[in-house]
C-alpha cells in the first residue's frame with residue numbers, strides 16, 4: 001500500500017535487470033529464521049518471485065521482501081523477474097550461521113567439548129567472578145569440580161548473552177577466580193555416562209603494584225592534553241561504557257581478560273579498559289597520593305568552572321540528574337576545608353562535597369535548571385568541571401544568534417536503498433536544506449561535511465565542540481539489522497545518550513513526525529558517537545528508512561528532503577523556544 005503522505009513513486013520502464021542491493025554476495029546472515037532482501041528489477045511493470053515467493057514490485061522497479069532464510073543445503077536467493085514474456089534470473093548466494101542443533105536427549109551422552117568457557121587467557125584477583133559455561137543436553141547433570149573435591153552445579157536456565165544467547169543447551173554458573181588457580185573439571189553425567197572436560201587455570205593478577213597510563217603514550221613523555229579524547233572504561237570486560245577518562249590518567253593495573261585490562265579505581269572498585277588504551281609504566285613506578293585542595297567556583301565566558309587543584313589527573317565520573325550534577329573523583333583524598341564560591345551564580349546554586357570512602361570524593365552541584373552542557377578537563381594543576389550556561393533565547397526568534405552544528409552522517413559506511421540511493425548522499429541534501437533554513441531563522445550553522453568526501457566519525461563531535469555549538473544534530477537514514485521484519489519496523493526515530501539531550505531529542509522527534517508523516521518509532525537512548533558529547537545537547541535523527549522502497553523514492557524528491565529538514569528545524573526552534581520561556 002502506498003503511503004499517501006509520501007510523494008508518488010515514479011514509473012520506471014527500463015530494461016529488465018534484476019539486482020540485489022542487500023544482502024551482499026556471500027553475506028553471513030545473522031538471523032536464524034527469516035531475513036529481508038531488497039533491490040530492483042529495472043522496470044515497474046515486471047513481476048518478481050524470490051525462491052518461488054511472489055514479491056511486489058514498486059512502480060520504480062524496486063522491491064523488498066521478508067522471507068524465510070534459504071536452506072543450508074542451498075543457501076541462495078533465486079530471483080525470477082518477468083516482463084512481457086521475457087524472463088531474467090539472478091542468484092544471490094549467502095552464508096548461514098552454523099546450526100546449533102539441540103544435543104540428543106537419549107543414546108550415548110554427547111557434549112560439545114569446544115564450547116567450554118572461559119576460553120581466553122585470564123589473569124584475575126581472587127574475588128573476581130568467572131563465568132563458567134558448557135553446552136550439554138538439557139536432561140544431563142552438569143557440575144564444576146575443584147581440585148580439592150569442592151563442587152558447584154551449573155544450571156541450564158542461567159542468563160546468557162551475546163553469541164551464547166538463543167542456545168537451549170547452554171549451562172552456566174559463576175565461580176570465584178580463587179577456586180580456579182589450577183586446572184579444574186566440568187563433570188557432565190546422565191545415567192551411567194560421565195564426560196569430564198578440563199577447565200583451564202586462571203592466572204593470579206599481578207601482586208606487585210603495576211601502574212599504567214591511559215592514552216598509550218610512550219613513557220616518559222608529555223601526556224596528551226586534548227579534552228576531545230577520552231578513554232572508555234567499563235564495569236565488565238567488553239561491557240557497556242561507564243567512565244570516560246582522560247588520557248594521561250595513571251591507574252593501578254590489577255588483572256586481564258582477553259583484550260581488556262582490569263584497573264583499580266581505589267577502594268575495591270574496578271573497571272576494564274582496552275589493553276591498547278593503557279601503557280604499562282616501568283616497574284617501581286609509584287604515583288604520589290592524590291590530594292584535592294580547596295575547590296573554587298569561577299565564572300568564565302558562558303560557563304562556570306568548578307576548579308579542584310590536585311597533583312594529577314583523577315579517574316572520575318560525572319552524573320546528571322534533574323537540576324543536579326554529581327562529580328565523583330576516585331583514588332583521591334580531600335583536603336578541602338573551605339569551598340570558595342561565588343554565592344550568587346545564576347547557574348550553579350550550591351556546591352557541597354563529601355568524602356564518600358577513604359579515597360573517593362563526591363561533589364554535588366545544585367543547578368538553577370537542567371544542565372545544558374558540561375566539560376571535564378585537566379588544566380595542568382587542577383581538575384576542572386566546566387558547567388555551560390544555557391544560551392539567552394529570544395522566544396520570538398529562538399534560533400537568532402545561536403551556533404548549530406549539522407552533521408550529515410557518513411561516509412565512511414552508511415546504508416544503501418533498493419535502487420542504490422546512498423545514505424550519505426541523501427543526508428547531505430537534507431543537511432544543506434537544513435543549513436539554509438537555520439540560517440534564514442538567524443542561526444550560524446557549522447557543517448561537519450559539505451562534500452561527498454569521508455569525515456572520520458571521531459572528528460565530527462570535535463568540530464561541533466570547537467565551534468562552541470549550542471546544539472549538534474546528526475542526520476541519518478535507518479536500516480535494520482538482519483532478522484527484523486521491515487514491514488512492521490520502519491518510520492521516524494530520534495536518539496540521545498546524555499540526559500541533558502533528551503528534551504532536544506523529543507522536540508526533534510515531534511518536528512520530524514509532523515513534517516514527514518511516517519510511523520512514530522519514538523525516542524531512543526543509545527550510546528552513539530554523535531550523541532555522546534556533553535558540551536551541548538547532541539541528538540541523532542533517523543528520519544526515514546532508506547531500505548523501504550517508498551521512503552527511498554521519497555528521499556530522492558526535493559519535497560521530502562525539505563520535509564525532513566523542516567522537521568529538524570522545527571524541533572530545534574521549539575526546543576530553544578522552551579529554554580527561552582524558563
Ligand SMILES: [Zn+2]
Nearest residue numbers: 409414476477
Ligand atoms: Zn547512518
